[in-house]
Amino acid sequence: xxxxxxxxxxxVIVLFLAFTGYRLGIRFLIxxxxxxxxxxxxxxxxxxxxxxWAPGNAVIGQLGVHYxxxxxxxxLHFYGLDKPWYQQYGDxxxxxxxxxxxxxxxxxxxxxxxxxxxxxxxxMELGITALIITVVIGVPLGILAxxxxxxxxxxxxxxxxxxLYAIPSFVLIAFFAVAMVKLAEAxxxxxxxxxxxxxxxxxxxxxxxxxAAVGFAYYTRLTRTSMIETLRQDYVRTARAKGLRERxxxxxxxxxxxxxxxxxxxxxxxxxIVNGLFIVEFLFNIPGIGFQxxxxxxxxxxxxxxxxxxxxxxxxxxxxxxTDVVYGIIDPRIKVS
Amino acid sequence: MVSSDxxxxxxxxxxxxxxxxxxxxxxxxFLVxxxxxxxxxxxxxxxxTFIMGYFAPGDAAVGQLGIHYxxxxxxxxRHFYGLDLPWYEQxxxxxxxxxxxxxxxSFINRxxxxxEILQRxxxxxxxxxxxxLALTLLIGVPLGVVAxxxxxxxxxxxxxxxSLVLYALPSFVIIVFFDILMIKMQNLDLPHLPVxxxxxxxxxxxxAPIAIDALIGFAYFTRLTRTSMLEVMREDYIRAARAKGVSxxxxxxxxxFRNAVLPLITAIGPSIAFLVNGAFLVELFFNIPGIGFQxxxxxxxxxxxxxxxxxxxxxxxxxxxNLVTDMFYGFADPRIRVI
Numbered sequence: 137x138x139x140x141x142x143x144x145x146x147x148v149i150v151l152f153l154a155f156t157g158y159r160l161g162i163r164f165l166i167x168x169x170x171x172x173x174x175x176x177x178x179x180x181x182x183x184x185x186x187x188x189w190a191p192g193n194a195v196i197g198q199l200g201v202h203y204x205x206x207x208x209x210x211x212l213h214f215y216g217l218d219k220p221w222y223q224q225y226g227d228x229x230x231x232x233x234x235x236x237x238x239x240x241x242x243x244x245x246x247x248x249x250x251x252x253x254x255x256x257x258x259x260m261e262l263g264i265t266a267l268i269i270t271v272v273i274g275v276p277l278g279i280l281a282x283x284x285x286x287x288x289x290x291x292x293x294x295x296x297x298x299x300l301y302a303i304p305s306f307v308l309i310a311f312f313a314v315a316m317v318k319l320a321e322a323x324x325x326x327x328x329x330x331x332x333x334x335x336x337x338x339x340x341x342x343x344x345x346x347x348a349a350v351g352f353a354y355y356t357r358l359t360r361t362s363m364i365e366t367l368r369q370d371y372v373r374t375a376r377a378k379g380l381r382e383r384x385x386x387x388x389x390x391x392x393x394x395x396x397x398x399x400x401x402x403x404x405x406x407x408x409i410v411n412g413l414f415i416v417e418f419l420f421n422i423p424g425i426g427f428q429x430x431x432x433x434x435x436x437x438x439x440x441x442x443x444x445x446x447x448x449x450x451x452x453x454x455x456x457x458x459t460d461v462v463y464g465i466i467d468p469r470i471k472v473s
Numbered sequence: 474m475v476s477s478d479x480x481x482x483x484x485x486x487x488x489x490x491x492x493x494x495x496x497x498x499x500x501x502x503f504l505v506x507x508x509x510x511x512x513x514x515x516x517x518x519x520x521x522t523f524i525m526g527y528f529a530p531g532d533a534a535v536g537q538l539g540i541h542y543x544x545x546x547x548x549x550x551r552h553f554y555g556l557d558l559p560w561y562e563q564x565x566x567x568x569x570x571x572x573x574x575x576x577x578x579s580f581i582n583r584x585x586x587x588x589e590i591l592q593r594x595x596x597x598x599x600x601x602x603x604x605x606l607a608l609t610l611l612i613g614v615p616l617g618v619v620a621x622x623x624x625x626x627x628x629x630x631x632x633x634x635x636s637l638v639l640y641a642l643p644s645f646v647i648i649v650f651f652d653i654l655m656i657k658m659q660n661l662d663l664p665h666l667p668v669x670x671x672x673x674x675x676x677x678x679x680x681a682p683i684a685i686d687a688l689i690g691f692a693y694f695t696r697l698t699r700t701s702m703l704e705v706m707r708e709d710y711i712r713a714a715r716a717k718g719v720s721x722x723x724x725x726x727x728x729x730f731r732n733a734v735l736p737l738i739t740a741i742g743p744s745i746a747f748l749v750n751g752a753f754l755v756e757l758f759f760n761i762p763g764i765g766f767q768x769x770x771x772x773x774x775x776x777x778x779x780x781x782x783x784x785x786x787x788x789x790x791x792x793x794x795n796l797v798t799d800m801f802y803g804f805a806d807p808r809i810r811v812i
Binding site: 164167170171174175178179182183185186189190286291292294295296298299301302303304306307310311314315318357358361397400403404407410411414429433441445448449450452453456 | 509511631634638649768791
C-alpha cells in the first residue's frame with residue numbers, strides 16, 4: 137500500500153539511520169538496527185501468538201448460522217488457518233512487510249490499516265503536544281527549583297508537582313468531569329468532556345493537560361536533581377569566578393550539561409505517554425490509537441489489536457533508539473563503538 | 474473514630490520515629506520544611522477531593538432515603554449530616570473528621586466505613602507492590618550491570634533488545650497475552666496459573682500478578698542501571714582504582730556500582746509511592762482487591778467518600794516516600810549535606 141504518509145515516514149527513518157551511521161559509526165548502526173529487528177520480531181511474534189491462541193474462531197464468527205463443519209473447514213483452508221503455526225507466522229510477517237494487517241473481525245469491510253490510519257494522527261497530536269507541554273512546563277520549573285534549592289519556592293514547586301504525580305490520571309479525569317458537569321448545570325462556560333477537535337483549544341486543553349500533568353512532575357524532579365548536581369561541579373565555580381553573569385552560568389553552562397540525563401529519559405517518557413494515552417483517550421472518548429486498542433480488546437478484535445500493538449511497540453522502540461543516538465551526539469565524551 | 478488497630482498504631486510509631494530521626498540527621502530546618510510541604514499537599518488534596526464530593530451529582534440524603542423520600546425528611550437528614558452548612562464550614566468539618574481518622578461511610582455499602590474498606594485494600598496493594606518491586610529490581614538491576622560491563626557486546630544488545638520488547642508492549646497487552654496463554658494451557662490440560670484472584674493461603678494465585686508486574690517494569694531499571702554505570706565507569710577515580718591494581722570485580726561492585734546506585738534510588742522513590750496507588754491495571758485484570766482496584770471501582774460506582782479516602786492515602790504515601798527517597802539519597806552520597 138503505497139500512500140504518501142507511509143513513504144514520508146519511511147524516508148525519514150532511512151535518513152535518520154543514515155545520519156546515525158555517519159555520525160556514530162557503522163558498527164553502532166548495525167548493532168542498533170539488529171537490535172531493532174530483534175525487537176520487531178519479538179513484538180510481532182507475541183502479537184501473532186496472541187491472535188493464534190485466542191479463544192474463539194474467526195471462521196465460526198463469520199459463518200454464524202450457516203455453520204457446517206465442511207464449510208468451516210473450507211473457510212479455514214481459504215484463510216490459511218489450518219497451516220502449522222510457523223507457516224502462519226511466516227505469512228503474517230510476509231503480509232506485515234507489505235503493510236497488510238488484515239481486516240477487522242468486527243467491522244469486516246474495513247482493513248485494519250484504514251482503522252489505524254484514522255487513529256494514529258489523533259494520538260500523535262495528543263501525545264506530542266502533551267510531551268511538549270510537559271517539557272516546556274516541567275524543565276523550567278525544575279531549573280527554578282534547583283536554583284532556589286531548599287527555599288520556599290523549591291518546596292512549593294516540588295509539592296505541587298508531587299501532588300499531581302500522586303493522583304492517578306483517571307481520578308483527575310473523574311474530578312474534571314464532575315467539575316464540568318457542575319459548571320454546565322450552572323450555565324457557566326465549560327470545557328467539553330469528550331471528543332477531539334484539533335486544534336480547537338477548548339476541546340484539546342483538558343486531555344492534553346491531564347496527559348501532561350502526570351509526566352511534568354517527573355521532569356521537574358529530574359531537572360532539579362540534575363541541575364543541583366551540575367551546579368556543584370568545579371567548572372561551574374570556575375565560570376562564576378571568571379565573572380560571568382549568573383544567568384549565563386545557569387543557562388549556558390550548568391543547564392547544557394544537566395540536560396543530558398533529561399535526554400536519556402525522553403525514550404521512557406514516550407512509553408509513559410503511550411500508556412497514559414489509553415486511559416485519557418478511553419475516558420475522553422478520543423478516537424485515537426489508545427482508544428482503538430482498548431476497544432479491540434473489549435471486542436476481541438484480534439487483528440486490530442495486533443495492529444495497534446505493533447505500531448505502538450515500533451514507536452517506542454524507534455524513539456528509544458533516537459534517544460540513544462541523541463545521547464551519543466550530545467555528549468562528546470561518549471565513544472559509542 | 475480512631476481505629477485501635479495494631480497496624481495503624483505501629484505505622485504511626487514508625488512514622489514518628491522516622492521524623493525524629495530525620496530531624497536529628499538532617500537538621501531541624503529541613504524537617505520543618507518537609508513537614509510544611511506535607512501539610513501543604515494534604516491541604517491541597519483534601520480541598521480538591523472535598524470540592525469534588527461537594528459538587529458531585531447525586532445527593533447523599535436522597536440516595537439514603539430511597540422510597541421514603543419526602544422533601545421534609547430530606548431536609549431533616551441533610552441538616553443532620555450537616556449538608557446544609559456553608560461550604561467552608563463543611564470543609565472544616567471534613568478536616569476535623571480527617572484528623573480523627575474518620576473518612577466517613579461508603580455511599581454504596583452503607584454499613585462499611587471508608588476506613589474499613591481501605592484497611593482491607595492497603596495491605597493487599599502493598600504486598601503486591603513490594604514483592605513485585607523487589608522482583609523488578611532483582612531482575613532489572615543485575616541485567617543492567619551485566620549490560621554495562623559488557624557494553625556494546627552481543628550480550629548487551631540481547632539484554633537491551635529483550636527488555637525493550639517487554640517495555641514497548643503496552644502493559645495490559647502483556648496481561649491479555651498472559652490470560653490467553655493460560656486459557657490455552659488450561660484447554661490443553663497443562664499446568665497453569667490462575668488468571669484472577671488473590672489468596673494468601675494459595676500462593677499460586679500470587680505468582681502471576683507479581684511476575685507480570687515485574688516483567689512490565691524491569692526494563693526501565695535495566696536501562697537506568699546500564700546508563701548510570703556507564704557514566705560512572707568513565708570517571709577518573711575508576712581509572713585510578715584499576716591503576717591501583719584493584720581486581721576488576723571489586724572495581725565494578727565496590728566502586729562503580731556504589732556510585733551508580735544514586736540515580737536508581739531517585740527512580741525507586743516514585744515507584745514505591747505507587748505501591749499504595751496499586752498497580753491498578755494489574756489489580757483490575759487480576760481481580761485483586763487492592764487500593765487501585767478500589768479506586769477504579771469507587772469511580773465507576775460514584776462512591777465519592779471512598780474515592781476521597783483513596784486519593785488522600787495516595788497523596789500522603791507519595792509525599793512520605795518522596796521524603797524517604799531524599800533521605801536515602803542523603804545517606805548514600807556523603808557529599809550532600811542538605812538536600
